[in-house]
Amino acid sequence: MNQLIYVETSIPSFYFETRPGAQMLARREWTCEWWERARVEDTLFTSAVTIAEVLETPDPEKQRQMIELLVPIPRLPYTDEIDTIVQVYLSHRLMPVDSGGDAHHLALASFHRCDRLVTWNCQHLANPNKTGHIRMVNGALGLHTPQLLTPLEILESMPWLREIRRKLLKDAGGDLKRLGQRYREVESAEPDKVMDPRTLLADAVRKAAR
Secondary structure, three states: OOOEEEEOOHHHHHHOOOOOOHHHHHHHHHHHHHHHHHHHHOEEEEOHHHHHHHOOOOOHHHHHHHHHHHOOOOEOOOOHHHHHHHHHHHHOOOOOHHHHHHHHHHHHHHHOOOOEEEOOOOOOOOOHHHHHHHHHHHHHHOOOOOEEEOHHHHHHHOHHHHHHHHHHHHHOOOOHHHHHHHHHHHHHHOHHHOOOHHHHHHHHHHHHHO
8 A cells, every 4th residue: 555654864864874783784674675675565745854964964976866855755744834833843852952844854754644754763753662652642642643664664564575585484484493594595596795793893903093
């Protein structure tokens, strides 16, 4: 089913992530995989808030790439109501004042009734511990609350992925050790692509020290 999805700044940022480390690399892969599906299956929107934040990216090349990624994505209107909603969010301590951009993203997605706000901000937005508070404040304002999700959460909820995982486990006779052996066989088919993230991090530190 086509979803109306609001894309905030962390998504294009992780799409072009270059920092080493297993978590950074994994988030980049999940972001790219989600994006390629969502841009075909759903309706993506962003806003002037996202563009303004991207334009502050210190790396000129990454900034250019992020802008190019967002160029085809329409922007939700920034209306006077957004400023009012943001003030209410901050007064109810949904997020701190110095994270005002998060309040603006949430206000835009809520006011324009987006189905989902997709983000890697797991502190102030895609945080299950905050969902109830957000729903309460939005409810008092008469606003819809979008689902606040990371790309990984969306990928894991996709029926096709659940079916693939069930099949893999069934093929292994329900034995997790046999399933692990299957994964090792896949890994051994392309050993040159297997890298220890600690080695990558150490290499990055050495290069930075030169």
